[in-house]
Amino acid sequence: MMEAVLDKEIFCARVIQNQETLFRTAKAILRNDEDAEDAVQEAICAAFERRDSLRDLEKFRPWLLRILANKCYDACRKRRPSVDLSDVEDCLCAPETDPTERMTLWQAVMSLGDDLRAPVTLFYYDGLSIREISGVLGISEAAVKTRLSRGRARLRRLLREE
Structure with a gap:
C-alpha cells in the first residue's frame, strides 16, 4: 500500500512555510483582513481533509492556493452587496491630506x-x-x-x- 505523501507534520510545516502567501492571496481577492483570515482557515481545513489527493509534494503550494482561491470566490459569491466606508472615504468631506x-x-x-x-x-x-x-x-x-x-x-x- 502506498504511503500518503502528506502526514500531519509535513502538512503543518508546509502550511507554516506558506502562511504569508496564503494570507496575501486571500487579502488580494477579498480585500478584508477578517474575511481573508477566515478563507485561509477554511482552505487549510479543507486541504487537510483532502491531503491524500495530493500526489506530488512539489505541487503543494499551487494545490493549496487553488483551494484557497476557491474558498475566496465562494466567500465573494455569498457576500451581500455592501459598501465599505474605506471605499468611499474619498467622497466624504475630510480635511486636506498631508502632501508628503x-x-x-x-x-x-x-x-x-x-x-x-x-x-x-x-x-x-x-x-x-x-x-x-x-x-x-x-x-x-x-x-x-x-x-x-x-x-x-x-x-x-x-x-x-x-
Missing part, C-alpha cells in the same frame, strides 16, 4: 480591480509562475499575461499620479 503622504506600492496594488489584484499579487509578491497562477485562478495563461500587463499599466498610472 504618498501611496505605497502595496496600497496601489490593493486599489486594483478584483481581476487584476490577484494575478499581480501572486506573481510579484508570491513568485508564482504564469502557469501556476493560471491553475490557481482557473483562467488561461493568456488571461494571466493580459491581467499582469494591465495591472502593471494601472500601477504605473496610480503611482505617477501620486
Whole structure:
C-alpha cells in the first residue's frame, strides 16, 4: 500500500512555510483582513481533509492556493452587496491630506480591480509562475499575461499620479 505523501507534520510545516502567501492571496481577492483570515482557515481545513489527493509534494503550494482561491470566490459569491466606508472615504468631506503622504506600492496594488489584484499579487509578491497562477485562478495563461500587463499599466498610472 502506498504511503500518503502528506502526514500531519509535513502538512503543518508546509502550511507554516506558506502562511504569508496564503494570507496575501486571500487579502488580494477579498480585500478584508477578517474575511481573508477566515478563507485561509477554511482552505487549510479543507486541504487537510483532502491531503491524500495530493500526489506530488512539489505541487503543494499551487494545490493549496487553488483551494484557497476557491474558498475566496465562494466567500465573494455569498457576500451581500455592501459598501465599505474605506471605499468611499474619498467622497466624504475630510480635511486636506498631508502632501508628503504618498501611496505605497502595496496600497496601489490593493486599489486594483478584483481581476487584476490577484494575478499581480501572486506573481510579484508570491513568485508564482504564469502557469501556476493560471491553475490557481482557473483562467488561461493568456488571461494571466493580459491581467499582469494591465495591472502593471494601472500601477504605473496610480503611482505617477501620486
